[in-house]
Amino acid sequence: MTTAVLLSCHGTVSRVEDIPAFLNNIRRGRPTPPELVAEIRHRFERIGGSPLMTITAAQGRALEGRIGIPVEVSGRLWHPYIKDVLQRLVEGGARTVISLPLAPQSVHVYNASVREAAAAYPDVTIRGAPPWGNEPALIDAFIETIDEALAPVPAEERAGFAVVLSAHSLPMRVLAAGDPYEHQFKEMAGAVAARLQARGMVTRIAFQSQGASNEAWLGPDLPTTFSELHAAGARDVLVAPIGFVADHVETLYDLDVEGPDMAAKAGLVRFLRARALNDRPRFIDALEAVVRREMAAIPG
Incomplete structure (x- = not known):
């Protein structure tokens, strides 16, 4: 093994x-x-625990089955930590590691965080995937989930359902310091919204x-967005x-328990x-596309 992927x-x-x-942490x-x-x-007890790492592991297995090179998963703020998973990949023979964050x-x-951990391995090359929110298969996958919810x-x-496209909020101080999160999310959300608006559906962006x-x-947060939709005449809402x-506390509790x-x-x-x-599968298509571009760019 010379090349591996770290999700x-x-x-x-x-x-x-x-x-x-x-x-x-x-x-x-x-x-x-x-x-x-x-x-x-x-919140954790109410939803029976977070499935995040179980789902992430499944994403990794599915991607590995597509690309034929090792794929390992890690957490930035909890086990399995990036540094530990990277060490395992290096000890297994990886000399190029493609870092693919599971956040577009x-x-x-x-x-x-991956590059910081890699400082201990000067002979290992880290290829960090760029923002991938505009990946066509990713937009397709979002539309699939919305269509399934409406089925x-x-x-x-x-068409009478207003669709709220939501993401995790961030402190404004982070954005003021130059983080591109808001701009990048709105660009991705705009691609999803365009597909829905072509069907005559009302869309909004909210931060939860x-x-x-x-x-x-x-912001705007969900309560504000819901109130604005109601004031504009909406009766029904779908939050995407x-x-x-991956489903975790922010979807299973914040939306499924508090949302209604x-x-x-x-x-x-x-x-x-x-x-x-x-x-x-359509989401794994998106991950595969991102990784294959990085693999194609590896010298030699």
Whole structure:
């Protein structure tokens, strides 16, 4: 083996007992208020634990089956950490590692973590995938999830659903420092929206799952968006969490548990939620396309 792929995601815990340590990682060592720990624990227990790493592993296996070179998965903020997975790849013979963040936007954050870990291996080349939110197969996969969510609705009623394309919010200070996340997400969302608007559907962009820090966060949030849709005459809403490529707490709790109540409070009648991409074949097509471009660019 000389070339391998390292998929990286945010990461999550498999045991609720690890939530305090996980939150400390997210908060970069700042003390976590006990009430925040209790709330996050409640959310994990309510959904039966996060499937994020199980889904990520399935994505990795599916991609490996397509490209014929080793694919390993890692978490940026929890086990299996990037540094440990990279070490395993290098010990297995990898001399070129393609870093593919499982987030189409702000890939520089994940690629930087991989390069930092790779500093211990001067003879290993890291190829960081560029932002890939405009990958055609990715847009197709999002449309598939939306169509599947609408499938139980009578055909003549589907165009009446407003579609909210959501992503995780970020503190405004991060964007003010130059992070391209908002621009990149809106560009990707625009490609999805164009496909839906061609069918006569109303679309909106929203940013969900704002953190607990007492600072300004990127919006509009979901309650605001739902209220604006209702004021504009909408009755029914479908949330497509296209900012997430795998179901986890932000979809299974923030949308499936809290979402219907938020929509009802805004006066909307029906609430639907598109599933995340998980390991659907069209999404794996997108990952394969990104990796094959990187493989083709490897010298020699």
